[in-house]
Amino acid sequence: DGGITQSPKYLFRKEGQNVTLSCEQNLNHDAMYWYRQDPGQGLRLIYYSQIVNDFQKGDIAEGYSVSREKKESFPLTVTSAQKNPTAFYLCASSPGREALTNEKLFFGSGTQLSVL
């Protein structure tokens, strides 16, 4: 089945540690995104990528980093500079190369990140 796979489902971070969240898609979509979801708040955009080897910052990029070396993969690293990392992280993709056009987003099932 085509879709977006996020792993792990749950992740714990120790203080000062960098952690990486995986996102893989087999939908052949050009655009991929990372969102953060906090309880009672809307989704906030962290980073997005329109094409391999290119990505742009979203609204809350500080303390995060990404790479897009392959079309299928868009991993997110939560660095130690992110002081409040506890949240539900969602990866999404859309077909078009022009990111965030009026196309629907396909979401993964999310990763819950907590701080130890």
Added chain:
Amino acid sequence: EDQVTQSPEALRLQEGESSSLNCSYTVSGLRGLFWYRQDPGKGPEFLFTLYSAGEEKEKERLKATLTKKESFLHITAPKPEDSATYLCAVQARSSASKIIFGSGTRLSIRP
């Protein structure tokens, strides 16, 4: 400033009791308005896209409508399996690189 506000935050209905969820938006030229359904611990699932005032779309017990300032998600004769959080999002023409999400309405349907 572009903004999306959803109301109510939470809604509890009896099975079969119809109601509506509201999404009010302020955006400099609407490119598209989206509705998603999100189950606990899962990613959002796309429901509808609306592009212009007066447009309506339906899917099973759900109907989405759009005016120049708000969108409604009408749910007719809901069933317990319709329980979820419903998210509204807008995309502005002036900033196509940004989709703004509301905080959602948690809908609970009692049998």
